[in-house]
Structure formats: C-alpha cells, structure tokens
Amino acid sequence: MSEGFSFSQRFTAEEMAAIRRSLRDEERFGSELIALLRRVAKRIPFAEDGLAAWLCARDPATPRRVRYTLLGALGYFVLPIDALPDIMPFLGFTDDAAVLAAAIAAVAGSITVEHRARAKKILAEL
Known part of the structure; x- marks a missing residue:
C-alpha cells in the first residue's frame, strides 16, 4: 500500500x-x-474470515461499497500473482492476509454472525 492510503479514498477507474x-x-x-x-484452508488461519467475507459480499442486503471492498480484497487473494507468491513457506499468504484483514476491518459491521456461522460450517465440510 502506498503512504497516505485510506479506505475512505475512492476506487480508481482500474479498480x-x-x-x-x-x-x-x-x-x-x-x-x-x-x-x-479447499487446497489451503487447513494451512491459513484467515480462511474462515475470507469465506465469511465472500458470503457477506454475496448477501443482497450488503451495501454496494462493502461488496466492492470485500470483492477487491478477495480478488487479490484469488489472483495467482501478488506481492508475495503464495507458495513461499510462512510468508506466502501474509500479503493476502493483510489485504483481507484491512478490508474486513473497514467493513466489519457488515459481516454478520450468520455469515461467520455459515463460513465455519462450510469449512468444516471441506
């Protein structure tokens, strides 16, 4: 992230x-x-948060700005090319976790107990 970045800034046209x-x-x-x-859930501690964010983003009751914020962070997680390659032991998912944590912190009130419960259930079934 660049200095002076704030989640209150508007998204760029590319974003x-x-x-x-x-x-x-x-x-x-x-x-x-x-x-x-499925491939990495057991190895990354933020899998439940990521899935809860996805469920929140797909919820029709979620405000558009929240959906875009979460989808942007999840897109970064899914993209195979990012700042730190995901195959690097111990470090691979740190950038993904940081981006997702920042997005979740920015919209924390929108991720409900129901989203988290469903995420926990889905991960238990994987």
Whole structure:
C-alpha cells in the first residue's frame, strides 16, 4: 500500500473495472475461491474470515461499497500473482492476509454472525 492510503479514498477507474468484472462472473469467482480454500484452508488461519467475507459480499442486503471492498480484497487473494507468491513457506499468504484483514476491518459491521456461522460450517465440510 502506498503512504497516505485510506479506505475512505475512492476506487480508481482500474479498480472499479476489475471489481465490475468480478461481479459479472461471480459464479466463476466463487468457484475459484472455494477451490483455493479447499487446497489451503487447513494451512491459513484467515480462511474462515475470507469465506465469511465472500458470503457477506454475496448477501443482497450488503451495501454496494462493502461488496466492492470485500470483492477487491478477495480478488487479490484469488489472483495467482501478488506481492508475495503464495507458495513461499510462512510468508506466502501474509500479503493476502493483510489485504483481507484491512478490508474486513473497514467493513466489519457488515459481516454478520450468520455469515461467520455459515463460513465455519462450510469449512468444516471441506
């Protein structure tokens, strides 16, 4: 993140375009997220948070700005190329965790107890 970054800043045109693409193909994005979680859920401590964020983003009652924030963070998690390659032992998911944690902190009030309970149940079934 650049200095002076704030979650109150507007998304850039590029960020908005990427988010819109993700929203148009939610089915594929969701299947990629679940496939990734199947592979790594046992190794990453924030898997439940990531899945709860996905469930919140798919909830029609979730405000649009919250959905975009969460989908942007989850998109970073799903993308194979990021700041630290995910295959690096111990460090691979730290950048993903930081981005997801920042997004969740920014919209924490929107992720409900029901989203978290459903995420926990889904992960238990993986």
